[in-house]
Amino acid sequence: AQSVTQLGSHVSVSEGALVLLRCNYSSSVPPYLFWYVQYPNQGLQLLLKYTSAATLVKGINGFEAEFKKSETSFHLTKPSAHMSDAAEYFCAVRINNQGGKLIFGQGTELSVKP
Amino acid sequence: DSGVTQTPKHLITATGQRVTLRCSPRSGDLSVYWYQQSLDQGLQFLIQYYNGEERAKGNILERFSAQQFPDLHSELNLSSLELGDSALYFCASSATPSGDSYNEQFFGPGTRLTVL
Numbered sequence: 093a094q095s096v097t098q099l100g101s102h103v104s105v106s107e108g109a110l111v112l113l114r115c116n117y118s119s120s121v122p123p124y125l126f127w128y129v130q131y132p133n134q135g136l137q138l139l140l141k142y143t144s145a146a147t148l149v150k151g152i153n154g155f156e157a158e159f160k161k162s163e164t165s166f167h168l169t170k171p172s173a174h175m176s177d178a179a180e181y182f183c184a185v186r187i188n189n190q191g192g193k194l195i196f197g198q199g200t201e202l203s204v205k206p
Numbered sequence: 207d208s209g210v211t212q213t214p215k216h217l218i219t220a221t222g223q224r225v226t227l228r229c230s231p232r233s234g235d236l237s238v239y240w241y242q243q244s245l246d247q248g249l250q251f252l253i254q255y256y257n258g259e260e261r262a263k264g265n266i267l268e269r270f271s272a273q274q275f276p277d278l279h280s281e282l283n284l285s286s287l288e289l290g291d292s293a294l295y296f297c298a299s300s301a302t303p304s305g306d307s308y309n310e311q312f313f314g315p316g317t318r319l320t321v322l
Binding site: 124192 | 208241249262309313315316
């Protein structure tokens with residue numbers, strides 16, 4: 093069965109520091125991969141998506157992610173954290189022969205310290 | 207603002223009751239998805255509709271049902287509610303029904319259901 097694992101339910105960084113949120117997936121067929129962000133009391137907003145066009149994907153708010161097939165990973169990074177980045181981040185996979193449903197990881201809460 | 211609207215924003219009810227959650231997709235989107243977010247289960251896919259027809263089913267309980275109407279809005283009906291049904295229920299919409307590269311899902315703000 094396809095699944096998504098996010099390492100670390102909580103990550104804390106200082107403002108200006110590198111943000112690294114880890115995501116590994118398991119899939120027997122090439123997946124589509126997504127990162128979503130959820131701010132408190134809000135819905136999910138798409139940060140970026142991998143659809144096999146390029147392995148390094150740039151998203152909104154300075155975030156990017158790299159698809160590494162050999163490692164089955166799709167880690168999310170941002171060079172310099174901002175206070176406004178504090179939120180919960182979800183990695184998700186969609187299998188391209190199973191309709192449109194998304195399978196989400198458990199989420200990583202990012203805290204940014206001043 | 208994603209363009210997906212959900213009502214009500216909050217719902218408090220008692221065990222055994224029945225509630226209806228409503229979702230209006232983005233203009234032009236034909237596909238609607240329902241997800242449940244709870245502390246113990248995380249974000250889980252419930253069901254998908256495309257242009258009025260059920261397209262895919264996930265971990266949706268038999269006490270739950272959904273439909274998509276001709277005007278493309280969707281309703282999720284939850285009956286015989288239990289304490290464990292307390293969760294945030296999200297609706298998402300997309301233009302296409304399937305897992306192609308153009309299928310980007312836009313999420314609504316959610317309905318928070320509390321069962322007492």
